[in-house]
Amino acid sequence: MKTTISEAGKYVEQTVTMGSWLANKRSSGKIVFLQLRDGTGFIQGVVVKAEVGEEIFARAKELTQESSLFVTGTVREDERAPSGYELTVTDIDVIQLAEDYPITPKEHGTEFLMDHRHLWLRSKKQHAIMKIRNEIIRATYEFFNEQGFTKVDPPILTGSSAEGTTNLFHTKYFDEDAYLSQSGQLYMEAAAMAFGKVFSFGPTFRAEKSKTRRHLIEFWMIEPEMAFMDHEESLVVQENYVSFVIQAVLKNCPLELKVLDRDTEKLEKMSAPFPRITYDEAIEFLQNEGHEIEWGEDFGAPHETAIAESYNQPVFIINYPKDIKAFYMKPHPDREDIVLCADLIAPEGYGEIIGGSQRIDDQELMKQRYDEHNLSLESYQWYLDLRKYGSVPHSGFGLGLERTVAWISGTEHVRETIPFPRLLNRLYP
Ligand code: 4AD
Incomplete structure (x- = not known):
């Protein structure tokens, strides 16, 4: 019977064969312990000389790290094993005896590991992070499908920018100029006017010269957009989604x-509703804490961390000054200088994971913003059309997948939360 490590529990006391790689090996006299992995999980294979005979035992002993093999054995229940099972090996069929593997169980520097990212992905820790990433993606689809959202895919090659021109990746599009998408939002607004509630999930690109634990050049974003919803209602969707x-x-x-x-106890305590503070209150709090920051300035990482530290939950900072936010945000009804927006700040120093807002729905005001931001009517006429033909109040947000994975998995740096990170100094592997 051919099976996988994750399915081994279905075959207790039965003989099975598994395709696997040797993650690690330990010998103790007449026993060899094989740490096997197959992508679905890890299991220990026990090879006892007296049971398998000289030839198979010798084969087990000469196995090198990352050799590929078909292992046959009997599945045993074992309380001490992390997966709950162990394999008593009866046969080993070597597919390939691997050459000297560069990543050994000893400590390696980050640059070395990043150079070997194509192999590093096989390690137990990286495997766990990628599985959590996968679960967040799966749960995202489940949540939005159940809430009646339609998935719509915005383009990646675009003719205009969504989040300002300072960090756009430029490319030629035959004879025209094009940019890699910074955000699918503008297209998702068009989609919301066609489908009501929509969400996207795709790669986005920012030519940011930032070298921090929170910045990637290429990252994946989930962008829901909802027609007939004000910002308050959007915040409720956001906190329910994250919970x-x-x-x-x-x-x-x-x-x-x-x-x-x-620390799962910390995670267990996080549930909607999340606390909210206004930008004004956040500035006052920071000033009282001795930070040098004036009203009108954007928060840096230390500010966000200081604010988040006062809560054990993610916290919404709402109503930022209009001048530090994107052109499309709707002004606060009582104050011209602030907008109906929020950033969701994760606890434990992981920073902003969501940016969202209610969008301007008035055609004249949007035109005024085009002028203020030097956006050409030619490029953005289609976006203005959304305010021309049945304009409605609408809101949306973008959740950065990698920062969310970093926070939930407890991973210090976002570079380990995406299979092949694109960083300021890294385009390979
Ligand atoms: O706040 P941002 O720039 O918002 C937007 O792009 C909106 N158009 C989204 C929308 O309303 N549809 O980015 C949203 C999120 C951030 O909160 C952060 O989690 C993530 O995207 N993000 C990054 N993640 C990794 N590396 C970077 N360089 C990131 N820049 C933003």
Whole structure:
């Protein structure tokens, strides 16, 4: 019977064969312990000389790290094993004896590991992070499908910018200029006018010269957009969505959280509604704490961390000054200088994971913003059309997948939360 490590529990006391790689090996006299992995999980294979005979035992002993093999054995229940099972090996069929593997169980520097990212992905910790990433994506689709959203895919090659021109990736589009998408939002607004509630999930690109634990050049964003919803209603969707994702990871990734040593007690306490403070209150708080920041300035990482530290939950900072936010945000009804927007700040120093707002729905005001931001009517006429033909109040937001994975998995740097990170100094592998 051919099976996988994750399915081994279905075959207790039966003989099975598994395709696997050797993650690690330990010998003790007449026994060899094989740490096997197959992508679905990890299991220990026990090879006892007296049971398998000289030839198979010798084969087990000469196996090198990352050799590929078909292993046959009997599945045993074992309480001490993380997966709950062990394999008593009866046969080993070597597919390839691997050459000297560069990543050994000893410590390696980050640059070395990043140079070997194509291999590093096989390690237990990286495997756990990617599984949590996968669970967050799965739970995202479940949440939005259940809430009646339609998935719509915005383009990646665009003719105009969504989030300002300072960090656009430029490319030629035959004879025209084009840019890699910074955000699908403007297209998602068009989609919301066609489908009501929509969400996208795709790669976005920012030519940001930032070298921090929170910045990637290429990252993946989930962007919901909702017609007939004001900003207040959008905040409720956001906190319910984030709570749902946390619960899904806690429920479906217990082994992975354990491998990563994640403090799950902290995660268990996070549930909607999340606390909210205004930008004004945040500035006052920071000034009282001795930070040098004036009204009108944007928050940096230390500011966000200081604010988040006062809560054990993610916190919404709402109503930022209009001048530090994107052109499309709707002004506050009582104050011209602030907009109906929010950033959701994750606890434990992981920073902003969501940016969202209610969008301007008035044609004249939008035209005024085009002028203020030097946006050409020619490029943005289609976006203005949305305010021309049945304009409605609408809101949306973008959740950065990698920062969310970093926070939920307890991973310090976003570079480990995407399979092949694109960083300021890294385009390979
Ligand atoms: O706040 P941002 O720039 O918002 C938008 O792009 C809106 N158009 C979204 C919308 O309303 N549809 O980015 C949203 C999120 C941030 O909160 C952060 O989580 C993530 O995207 N993000 C990054 N993640 C990794 N590396 C970067 N360089 C990021 N820049 C933003």
